[in-house]
Amino acid sequence: MIxxxxxxxxxxxxxxxxxxxxxxxxxxxxxxxxxxxxxxxxRPGAHIKLLFGVDPxxxxxxxxxxxxxxxYTPRHFNSETHELTVEFVLHGSGLASTWxxxxxxxxxxxxxGPGGGMDIPDAAVMVMLVDESAMPAAGILLESLPANCSPxxxxxxxxxxxxxxxxxxxxxxxTWLFRKEQSAEPGxxxxxxxxxxxxxxxxLDDVFWWIACEANAMRRMRSHLLNQQGVxxxxxxxxxxxxxxxxxxxxxxxxxx
Ligand SMILES: Cc1cc2nc3c(=O)[nH]c(=O)nc-3n(C[C@H](O)[C@H](O)[C@H](O)COP(=O)(O)OP(=O)(O)OC[C@H]3O[C@@H](n4cnc5c(N)ncnc54)[C@H](O)[C@@H]3O)c2cc1C
Numbered sequence: 001m002i003x004x005x006x007x008x009x010x011x012x013x014x015x016x017x018x019x020x021x022x023x024x025x026x027x028x029x030x031x032x033x034x035x036x037x038x039x040x041x042x043r044p045g046a047h048i049k050l051l052f053g054v055d056p057x058x059x060x061x062x063x064x065x066x067x068x069x070x071x072y073t074p075r076h077f078n079s080e081t082h083e084l085t086v087e088f089v090l091h092g093s094g095l096a097s098t099w100x101x102x103x104x105x106x107x108x109x110x111x112x113g114p115g116g117g118m119d120i121p122d123a124a125v126m127v128m129l130v131d132e133s134a135m136p137a138a139g140i141l142l143e144s145l146p147a148n149c150s151p152x153x154x155x156x157x158x159x160x161x162x163x164x165x166x167x168x169x170x171x172x173x174x175t176w177l178f179r180k181e182q183s184a185e186p187g188x189x190x191x192x193x194x195x196x197x198x199x200x201x202x203x204l205d206d207v208f209w210w211i212a213c214e215a216n217a218m219r220r221m222r223s224h225l226l227n228q229q230g231v232x233x234x235x236x237x238x239x240x241x242x243x244x245x246x247x248x249x250x251x252x253x254x255x256x257x
Contacts, residue, residue, distance in 0.1 A: 011056035012036060012111045016103050017083060023162045027088045027100050036082040042074040043117025044144040045137055047251060051110040052095050070096040071251040073136040074114050087136045120144050123208035127152045127197055129190045133241040134212030139166040156190045187217020194221055208235050215240025215253050222255045
């Protein structure tokens with residue numbers, strides 16, 4: 001395991017152990033190996049960095065490294081077997097998506113992190129508005145909620161074949177929205193559905209909002225909640241997990257600017 005002096009990240013070269021095609025557009029890949037000994041159990045909302053085509057033992061130009069790096073959710077870490085599970089959306093293009101679509105058991109990849117994460121808010125209701133890329137993180141959040149918090153989960157996916165359980169531990173029935181049948185651009189159906197969620201809420205002060213999806217749609221929903229509905233900034237976390245027509249969108253887009 002190498003500590004990159006510039007980034008202070010622990011770089012671990014891990015091996016693909018198992019691959020499951022969960023839905024036509026989602027592959028679950030289990031990564032393992034000795035370097036994952038000591039990997040910290042991630043907090044809800046945490047991320048890892050995956051580096052493609054980078055050998056952690058080689059000196060790497062930081063600029064090149066950044067272009068080879070993508071952000072993913074450590075969906076599950078088994079601290080006994082040192083296995084890390086990541087769920088990849090196969091969206092058609094891009095370094096990470098292409099790698100995941102073609103990955104084979106036995107090949108290696110470099111992992112850095114985990115980092116980030118959030119404290120679970122004290123709220124009676126947690127509304128999650130997510131697309132496929134944020135379903136792994138939504139699953140972790142659901143598993144972390146206290147018993148007195150009721151989740152409302154809205155998932156926008158490509159089509160009916162992308163419906164899947166968010167958690168094997170928590171029985172939540174999300175509302176599913178299907179882009180393909182309406183030829184909708186990513187995030188639009190979440191945005192259109194937002195008034196339906198608001199109608200069902202008695203007191204906005206009871207609610208914490210977690211929005212994670214395409215960055216433009218996230219901004220529009222964030223703006224609506226803050227500026228039209230008067231939601232307080234400290235009752236909302238919004239994240240652009242990716243951005244339309246943009247490769248390698250930064251991992252820290254909270255829609256604040
Ligand atoms: C904190 C955090 C956690 C994340 N966790 C996950 C996760 O667990 N699983 C996961 O699949 N993604 C996750 N993402 C999103 C992932 O980082 C991006 O989708 C990333 O762009 C994928 O890299 P790529 O190399 O495949 O595509 P890029 O090279 O970044 O982009 C290539 C093209 O694909 C488009 N694109 C990128 N992502 C998508 C998408 N999801 N759907 C449709 N088009 C897309 C871009 O607009 C661009 O045109 C997370 C992002 C963040 C910030």
